Amino acid sequence: MGDEEMYDIVIIGAGIAGLTASIYARRAGKKVLIVEASSYGGQIINSPNIENFPSYDNVSGIDLMRKTYRQAERLGVEFVFNKVLKVEKKETTFLIVTDDGDFEANAVILASGTQNRRIGLEHESEFMSRGVSYCATCDGALYKDKVVAVYGGGYTAVSGACYLADICQHVYLIHRRNKLRAVGMPVERLKDFKNVETQLSSTIVKLNGEDKLESITLATPEGEKTLPVDALFVTIGREPNVNFIEGLEKDDDGYIVAGEDCKTNIPGLFVAGDIRTKKLRQLVTAASDGAVAATEALEYLQGA
Amino acid sequence: MIEVTAENFKQEVLSVDKIVIVDFNADWCGPCQMQAPLLEEAAEELGDVCKFASANIDFAKDLAIEYEVGTIPCLVMFKNGEEIDRKIGLQATKKVIKWVTKKCTTL
Numbered sequence: 341m342g343d344e345e346m347y348d349i350v351i352i353g354a355g356i357a358g359l360t361a362s363i364y365a366r367r368a369g370k371k372v373l374i375v376e377a378s379s380y381g382g383q384i385i386n387s388p389n390i391e392n393f394p395s396y397d398n399v400s401g402i403d404l405m406r407k408t409y410r411q412a413e414r415l416g417v418e419f420v421f422n423k424v425l426k427v428e429k430k431e432t433t434f435l436i437v438t439d440d441g442d443f444e445a446n447a448v449i450l451a452s453g454t455q456n457r458r459i460g461l462e463h464e465s466e467f468m469s470r471g472v473s474y475c476a477t478c479d480g481a482l483y484k485d486k487v488v489a490v491y492g493g494g495y496t497a498v499s500g501a502c503y504l505a506d507i508c509q510h511v512y513l514i515h516r517r518n519k520l521r522a523v524g525m526p527v528e529r530l531k532d533f534k535n536v537e538t539q540l541s542s543t544i545v546k547l548n549g550e551d552k553l554e555s556i557t558l559a560t561p562e563g564e565k566t567l568p569v570d571a572l573f574v575t576i577g578r579e580p581n582v583n584f585i586e587g588l589e590k591d592d593d594g595y596i597v598a599g600e601d602c603k604t605n606i607p608g609l610f611v612a613g614d615i616r617t618k619k620l621r622q623l624v625t626a627a628s629d630g631a632v633a634a635t636e637a638l639e640y641l642q643g644a
Numbered sequence: 645m646i647e648v649t650a651e652n653f654k655q656e657v658l659s660v661d662k663i664v665i666v667d668f669n670a671d672w673c674g675p676c677q678m679q680a681p682l683l684e685e686a687a688e689e690l691g692d693v694c695k696f697a698s699a700n701i702d703f704a705k706d707l708a709i710e711y712e713v714g715t716i717p718c719l720v721m722f723k724n725g726e727e728i729d730r731k732i733g734l735q736a737t738k739k740v741i742k743w744v745t746k747k748c749t750t751l
Contacts, residue, residue, distance in 0.1 A: 381678055385675055468714075471714055484705075
C-alpha cells in the first residue's frame with residue numbers, strides 16, 4: 341500500500357443520494373470524499389420542473405442540485421472529479437483507484453446511479469457525438485433533414501422516433517423483438533408518420549464509418565442489411581454504473597442487491613440511490629438512501 | 645463568456661492565437677445550463693491562459709454542423725484556427741482547468 345490519502349468514508353457519485361450521504365457523514369464529523377466522474381447533480385439535472393419534492397412547488401433539477409452541492413461543500417465535504425476505475429477491499433480498508441490518483445477509505449458508499457445502456461459494439465464510444473447519441477430529444481435538432489435510426493422498442497424509443505419524425509427526413513425504428521414493447525399513445529402517433537420505417541426482429545451488429553457514423557448493419561430475419569444513416573439514437577434502457585467492483589451481489593438487471601439498510605454483501609460497502617435494488621426510484625427515495633447508507637456506515641466505523 | 649455564431653466565429657475563435665474553448669449548448673439542455681457556470685469558474689481561475697466562448701446551437705447551427713457536434717454539451721478546444729481536442733458531456737470546473745493546463749504544457 342502506498343501513500344493514498346485516507347478518508348473515513350469515500351462516496352462514489354455526486355447525485356442526490358451521494359450528496360445526502362455526504363451531508364450526514366460530515367455532520368457526524370467524518371472525513372468525507374466524493375468521487376464523481378462527470379459533474380455534481382446526477383440524472384435529475386435533466387428535469388426542468390420537479391413538482392414532487394417536499395418543500396418546493398416547483399424547482400429545476402439544476403437549482404436543487406446546485407443548492408445541495410453548496411450545502412455539502414460548506415460542510416467541508418471534499419470533491420474530486422475523477423473516474424473510478426476500481427474499488428478493492430483490502431484487509432480492513434478499501435482502495436479506490438481513479439484515473440487521477442488513488443484514495444483509501446474505511447467505508448465506501450456507492451451512489452453512482454445509472455447510465456444509458458450501450459449496445460456494446462465496436463466504434464460505439466468513438467462515434468459518440470459523431471453520429472451515435474443516447475438522447476433523441478437532446479440531440480435530434482442536430483440532425484435536421486437527415487436520415488436517422490432509433491434502436492429500441494420501449495416508450496423512450498417510440499416517443500423518440502415520433503420526435504425525430506418531425507425533424508428528420510427519414511427515421512428507421514429498429515427493435516430486436518417482433519413487437520414493440522411500448523403501448524398506447526406514442527405507438528398510435530407513430531402510425532401517422534409517413535417517414536418512419538419500423539424494422540422488427542432485427543439487431544444492430546455493426547456501426548460503420550471513417551471518422552463518424554455513416555451506416556449501420558442489421559441482422560434481420562432476411563439476412564444482413566446495411567442502412568446508410570447520419571445518426572443512431574440508442575434507447576435500449578439504462579444500466580447501473582458498477583463495473584468497477586468485483587464480488588458484489590447483483591440482480592438479473594445488474595442492480596446491487598441491498599435491503600432498506602443499504603448494506604451490500606461486502607461489509608463496509610454500502611449502496612444508495614438508483615443502483616440499489618428497489619421498487620421506487622425517485623429523488624426522495626435516493627435522498628433517503630443517502631441518509632440511511634451514511635448512518636449505517638457510521639455504525640460500521642464505530643464497530644471497526 | 646462571449647456568444648459566437650457563424651458571423652463572428654473567425655474573429656472570436658479561429659484567428660485567436662491562444663487556446664479557445666467553445667461550449668456548444670442550448671437553452672433547453674439541462675446539463676448545458678449546468679455547464680455554463682462551471683466554465684465561468686474555470687475561466688476565472690485560468691485567467692488569460694485561454695478564452696471561453698459559447699455557441700448556442702439554436703443560433704449557431706451551421707457551426708454545430710461544420711464541427712460535427714452531435715451531442716451537447718460539447719466543449720471544442722481550438723488553437724490557431726484548428727480543433728485540437730474536444731470533451732463530450734458535462735465537465736466539472738476542476739476537470740476543465742486540468743484539461744486546459746495539460747494542453748498548455750504539451751503544446
